[in-house]
Amino acid sequence: MIVMKFSKHVFTVFFMVIMLQCIAQDVQQTERGVKLALNTTTVELQFYNASTVRVLKYPAGKETDPKSLSVIATPVKVNVSLKRSAGTVTVSSGQVNVAVNLSDGQVSFLGQKSKTPLLKEKAGSTSFEPFNDAGVSSYAIKQAFELDPEEAIYGLGSQQRGKMIQRNLKMNMVQGNTDDYVPFFQSVKGYGLFWDNYSPTIFEDNTAATSFSSQVGDCVDYYFMYGGNADGVIAQMRSLTGQAPMFPLWTYGFWQSRERYKSQAELVDVVRKYRQLNVPLDGVIQDWQYWGNNYLWNAMDFLNVDFPDPKKMVEDVRRLNAHMIISIWSSFGPQTLQYKELEKINALFNFKTWPESGSEKWPPNPNYPSGVRVYDAYNPAARDIYWKYLKNMHSIGIDGWWMDSSEPDHFNATDADLNTKTFLGSFRRVRNAYPLMTVGGVYQNQRKVDNSKRVFILTRSAFAGQQRYGANTWSGDVVSSWDALHNQVIAGLNFSLTGIPHWNSDIGGFFLWNFRRKLDDPEYRELYTRWLEFGAFNPMMRSHGADAPREIYQFGKKGDKVYDAIEKFIRLRYTLLPYIYSTSYQVTANQSSMMRALMMDFPSDKNVLPISDQFMFGKSLLVCPVVKPMYVKKVIAGKDTTMAEDFSTVRTRDAYLPAGSKWFDFWTSEPNNGGQWVKKETPIDIIPVFVKAGSILPAGPSVQYATEKKWDELEIRVYPGADGEFVLYEDENDNYNYEKGVFSTITFRWDDKKKILTIADRAGAFPGMLSNRKFNVTLVQQQAGKTSNVNYAGKQVKVKL
Incomplete structure (x- = not known):
């Protein structure tokens, strides 16, 4: 009996040795990492540096080498070691350990000293469903992950959901007017994950798993990066997708625009009035229809009779020591020169976009379709044609580009629309990367012809990697409300946590649908003031909107509380310019961020993780915007109820001071200990701002424009x-x-x-x-x-x- 047991044991050991030898034959060490041929799936691990690893998964027997639109990094040589144990291969770079289960292909990620995974795939969750992508055989792909139940994650772009921590939600990631999707999140555990796919994608997090599901792809393709903290993760993301260049100093001053200035005289007069009032201003923006009718949509030429001498307009603005940028779109009317040239190379899409009618009256008249078509920004020749006409604007001195509808606008999207052929395949396959391509085309072409002037682009949409193209993204045509203001704080912080550092919103909100009396509504006047105070601590401070003009003189005169508060914060912006410009250098040189969620600087203080209405601006200033009304009251006269200003009582706002530091009230210099909530008075011209102990804060001179002194x-x-x-x-x-x-x-x-x-x-x-x-x-x-x-x-x- 003893002999029989011994024989069985020997046989078992012999069988395991044979199996390990078979497995070893399926594990191939590559120049970048390892390639594993499993039963039904091939798994590749490619180290881009010691802290970032790319994971590729595709069906066995298929080969793929997808070219990323976002990732531009060339992998550096990383010395990796392989460790084989029963059922697992572990690849280590010295910074990250990646374990692959040889039975089901499950991938787990561990830090250098960690014994438990930072992140792991959900076992058996990799999915490849055959999919006919406009006649091309492909797959619908999915990958799920297991996160700790209480693990806070952030990022995924700029949305209007009002949710700071991105857990317990389902998100249909298709670029839109007020939603910019970046399939990247980072965790308080110090890692980030970038899902490198551009098709419509569902991100979902629930108690079962956290997953990305994309409509089309040749493989599962994602990057895991370990940074140790939020700044480290962002540094890894930018090392993959590109560094952020510097913007000119003047872009950090105050900007004024509206929908729209209807003549060059009106635009120049706005700048002149600011100068007469001695209120600082650096930029003015011309919105759409300077080209004339909708059949000439986006002609990139001043064909409107009320703009008779554009060169003089630009010169007049420049003589007033201001700068001007101009609205350009991703689509062209049928009578434009661009349309005709793009049509010849089959670089126009056939789906419904804005404007729908050739008539400017509202609602659109379907009997007179505009014929406007979106251009194929994926086509390098089309991007060159776009710049060919835009450079005429550059030659007359236009200082930058307001790239509207860079999603692009796409109404009533159908499968037929998504089947539209682009230079890079179906529109479905590359849909979410459209803003990256169109913004990149302008940046790259301007850099080819002019290094004397930094590219400055204001864009409505963004995708992973767009920080490398000198673009500041705004949050779209949001409808004005107090909830919308709060949502902008959250949107800007989560957007910054994807590695794209420049963001802003329309101060006051774009549409005033909730305020029947427009600027005569005291609640709106308060809301606009609070929004502008928040905007003073954004990477770009820009007043804009429809339905009513927003210039400071529309809100009264000196001595009026609202007017004075607006002027005070515009002036504060200029006082902070040496701090802001130096912070922008840290963004470019050291991968920092301007708007910083509190978890970035105080990750060990669990109280800060969900805070959605406070942030750091740079690494010294703790900003606490007021996002609720305080100075209006209801007035009942008969059957009518109206709102009136009421400044009789000074209200307060609670603010949390993160633990681990002492804090000084910016306005009074009062010291406060961290790790506590404090109550601060918030008259209409004050929001709580605190300075971290140990900060050295430069204050600039009083000026009318950024470079005056x-x-x-x-x-x-x-x-x-x-x-x-x-x-x-x-x-x-x-x-x-x-x-x-x-x-x-x-x-x-x-x-x-x-x-x-x-x-x-x-x-x-x-x-x-x-x-x-x-x-x-x-x-x-x-x-x-x-x-x-x-x-x-x-x-x-x-x-x-």
């Missing part, structure tokens, strides 16, 4: 309570010479124990740089702070405070 006498505010550092960045304010190292930095370091501020040697140089300057250094205290005046000539100075 040199920064030769900056106030430097030091907030004690912790050591700190700040890098003041300066360059020529426009052009791409900074890419060649033509800029300077001055590093300020605060030693809190010794109460010494060290201003280091200036690094770098650029034409026009200040050789000598004064810093007025203030140690911020609740009582009058101590100020030291420092003459600085580029060499280290120590200041005892």
Whole structure:
């Protein structure tokens, strides 16, 4: 009996050895990682760097090498090790360990020292359903993952759902006017996941799984990246999809537009009025129909008789020390030169888009169809034609491009529409990447002809990787309401967490459908003011909308509470320009973000994870927008009920101060400990803003436009309570010479124990740089702070405070 048992044991061991040898034959180490041929599925792991791994899955017997539209990184050489154990192959880069179950292909991701997975696929959830994609054999694909029950994830783009943590939801990811989808999320556990697919996709998270399901794809294709924290994850995402170039300094000033200025005289007069009122302004925007009727839609030419001399218009704006950008679209009317040229190369789509009628009257008259068609931005020749006509605008001095309908507008979408042939296959296959392609075409073509002026694009839609194209995305034509204002905070933060750092919204909301009296409605006036206060801490501060004009003088005059509050925050924006521009340098040079969800800087404080109405602007300022009405009351007169302003009582807002830091009230310098809720008074001209202890905050001069005065006498505010550092960045304010190292930095370091501020040697140089300057250094205290005046000539100075 003993012999029989021993024989069975020997046989079992022998069988396992044979099986492992068979498995080993199916595991192929590649230049980038490993390729595993399993029973029904091939799995490839491709390391792009030690912290980022690409996972490809496709049916056994098929070969695929998909070319990404978003990912532009070239994989670096990574030394990986393979470890085989019964039923599992583990590939390690030194930063990330990836385990593949050899029976079902389940992939799990672990950190270098982690024994439990950071993320793992749901076993058996990889799905390839045969799909006929406009005559091409393909698959509908799905992959599900298992997240911890309480794990907070963020990202997925800019939506109007009002949901900060992206759990327990179902999202139909198809680009739209007010929804920009980026199939990327990141976790508080320090990892990110990018689903690299451009077709209509369902993202769903429930108690069973977290999944992406795409209508069409040749394979499952996603990237796992470990960054350790949110900034690290964003750095990995940008290393894959491209770094964000710098915007000109003037783009960070205040912008005014409306739907629409109806003549060049009206547009120039708006800038002139701001100058007469001594209210700062840097940009004005011309919206649509400067081209004339809808049959000339997006002609990129001033064919409207009320714009008789566009070159003079641009020159008049420039003489008033402002900049101008102009609305351009992704579609063309049948009488435009672009339409005719694009039609010859079969680069126009046949689906319903805006405008539907050739008549400008509302509602659209179906008896007079506009014939407007969207162009094939996936076609490089079509993108070149687009720029061929746009460069005429560039030649007369237009400073940037407002790329409207960059989703593009697509009404009543059908399967037939999605079958539309593009240069890269069916429209279905590449649908969500349309904004990436059309925005990229403008950026790349302008860079070919002009490095003296930085590309600046304002766009309504975005996709993964768009940060590399000098574009600021706005949240679309949102309908004005208090809920909408709150939703913008959430949308901007989740969008930034996808790695795209520049975002803004129409201050005041685009449509005023909820306010019958428009600007005469006191609740709207309060809402507009609060929205503008929030906008002062966005990467772009831009007032815009339909139904009523929004220029400051439409809200009264100096001495009126609303007018004064608006002016106060516009001026505050300009005071913060040295801080904002230096923060923008950190975005470009060090993969930082401007709008920062609190979980980015305080991940260990669990209280901050769901907070949706506060954020960091840069790494020093904690901003708490007011997103509820406070200063209106109902007035009943007979059967009528109206709203009236009521400033008789100063209201308050609760704000949470994250743990681990001391905080100073920006307005009063009052110190507060972190880890607590505080109640702050919020008159109409105040929102709670706090400065983190250890911050060094530069304050700029009072100006009418961003470059009016040199920064030769900056106030430097030091907030004690912790050591700190700040890098003041300066360059020529426009052009791409900074890419060649033509800029300077001055590093300020605060030693809190010794109460010494060290201003280091200036690094770098650029034409026009200040050789000598004064810093007025203030140690911020609740009582009058101590100020030291420092003459600085580029060499280290120590200041005892």
